[in-house]
Amino acid sequence: MSDRSPVLLWFRKDLRLDDNAALMAAVQNGGPVVCVYVREPQSEKVGPLGAAQEWWLHHSLTALDAALSEKGNRLILRSGTAVEALAILARETGARSLFVNRLYERDEIDPAILEQLHRTGLEIRRFKGQLLHDPKTMRTGTGGPYRVYTPFWRALEKEGEPREPVDAPASIPAPAHVPASESLADWDLLPQRPNWAVEFENLWQPGEAGAHQRLKRFIDKPIERYKRDRDFPGLEDATSMLSPHLAFGEISPARIWHATRGLTATEDMIHFRKELVWREFSYHLLVEFPRLASANWNDRFDTFPWAFDKAQFAAWTTGQTGYPIVDAGMRQLWRHGYMHNRVRMITASFLIKDLMINWRKGEAWFRDTLLDADAASNAANWQWVAGSGADAAPFFRIFNPILQGEKFDPAGDYIRRFVPEIAGLPNRYLHKPFEAPLAVLKEAGVTLGTTYPKPVVDHGLARDRALSAYAHVTGRSADPDPRD
Known part of the structure; x- marks a missing residue:
């Protein structure tokens, strides 16, 4: 039998109506939603990650x-x-239950928050949906967590197709008296002045x-050449560009997976x-x-x-390193x-291994400037490059920014777009x-x-210096792959 008293539905990084488990359960409860x-304070360490994401x-x-x-x-x-905020809203509306989708990056703090809300008299119901699987259920044959991606992928394959996504409800009943809302403005x-996000709306x-x-x-076309084209930044529509939408939960991974079936x-x-x-592996x-972004x-x-080196870090953040493929990337990030x-x-790789700057500095910069900054993926990817993460690339894999540019932007389309001051150089010298x-x-x-x-x-x-530092830590030397 349903409880027809109002239900509080707490949106977080699940800003969608489609395939939203907490929303569907709230509607099925039968009462107003x-x-x-x-907007939680930054001091709680759960607010928006950075200025771009705001x-x-x-x-x-x-x-x-x-x-x-x-x-x-x-x-x-x-x-x-x-x-x-939620306790006050419950009193204003007479709500007796709170429905919320689970956020795995908050697993350390959510139980305490939800327990405090439960003590105010709210029944708490928490649902899944941010991921294709529950990380705690994915275990190796010995019962431990996966530390290598390929076995993780194979284990997920063995589980069969993920669940079917659920369509958005036809209607969502509102309370007779809707409480006051703060103004988003x-x-x-x-951003105001300067409006550094001026190009965001066009993209x-x-x-x-x-x-x-x-x-x-x-799905209509680019996926047909995804494996071949995804590494070439100068190509239009070679990737899905879904990552910011996933980061905010505007679309579920189950919906994306279903579209490929x-x-x-x-x-x-x-x-x-x-x-x-x-x-998924990053969230695992x-x-x-939980300290993946800091340790x-x-x-x-x-x-x-x-x-x-403060000056070198500033050159990296502003795309002024003198290496065109690096500068193009950092300027694309800003624009x-x-x-x-x-x-x-x-x-x-350039920040960590050419400049020898701690990967945490780069992780923090990306977290503030990326629209798709994701608590798990951002940290896992930076540790992957640094060699300090699980199933990481070895530290001695040091990307050569010249060879990488020549290989993946051979016609120079990407560099000429974001580093126009050197656009007149012939391809032979564009990357160097x-x-x-x-x-x-x-x-x-020029x-x-x-x-x-x-x-x-x-x-x-810089490569020699990085390898020497690596040898200092590991006690052994390693030769980088010259193809990098």
Whole structure:
């Protein structure tokens, strides 16, 4: 028998109506649904991750409110600690239960918050849906967590197809008297002067509708060449561009997986699924090691002799390192709130191994500037490059920024788009302008050190320094792959 008293539905990183387990259960409960988003203080370490994501959050909440209005409801905005804000809202509405979807990155703090809310008299019901699987149920043959991706993928395959996603409800009953909501404009989530997000709107459509449009466009064509094209940043529509939508829960991984079911099981489709499962693996790691963003998974790296040059770090963040593929990536990040995945690996390798700057600095920068910053994937990917993570690339795999640019941006389309001051250079020197003859530089209108920076480090010397530091930590030397 259902309880027809109002239900509080707490939206967090599940800003969607489609395939939302907590929402469906709240509607099926039979009573009014009070939809709320709480902007928790940064001191609680659960608020928006960075400035770029605040821009996305503003537009995503706007889209969610509009979607709820079409279903006969609305979104209530409140600020403060979750316990205080939700307890007050429960008293205002007479709600006796709270429905919420699980957030695995909050597994350390959620139980205490929900227990405090339970003590106020609320029945707490928590649901799954952020992932394809429950990390705690994925175990090796010996009962421990997976530390290597490939066995993890195989184990997930053996489980069979994930559950079917559930469509959004036809309507969402609202309470007779909808409580007051704070104004989204008063939250000041959007940049003012300067408006560094000016190009975001031309590239992104935050919200559930935008997520489903991205998915449809990707499934219609680009997925057919995904494995081949995904490493080339100059190609248009070579990747799904779904990561910000996933980060905010505007689309569920089950919905994305379901969209690939009607496709032939090609290498492209399987490779795309494996990327989705890498996200799952990252959460598996985070649940087992909640300090993934701040501590080395492999504690052998705790004694690594990091360096920090403030000027070099600033050059990296602003795309002024003198290595075009690195600079293009960092400028794309600033302009679009996004960076191509191959270039993320190149720029991360450059920070960690060429500049010898602690991976945590890069993780924090990406967390503040990426629209798709994700608690699990961002940390896991940085530790993967650093060699300190689970199933990580070995530290001695040091990307050569010149060879990487020549291999993955051979025509220079990506570099010319984001580093236009060197666009006039012939392809032969585009990836290494510091080797171009003066006559070539002059003809292209390039003056090294003035119109475009000289390299902040010599890659060959930097590689030797990194390998020496690695030998210091491990007690053994290793030769990098020259193809990197």
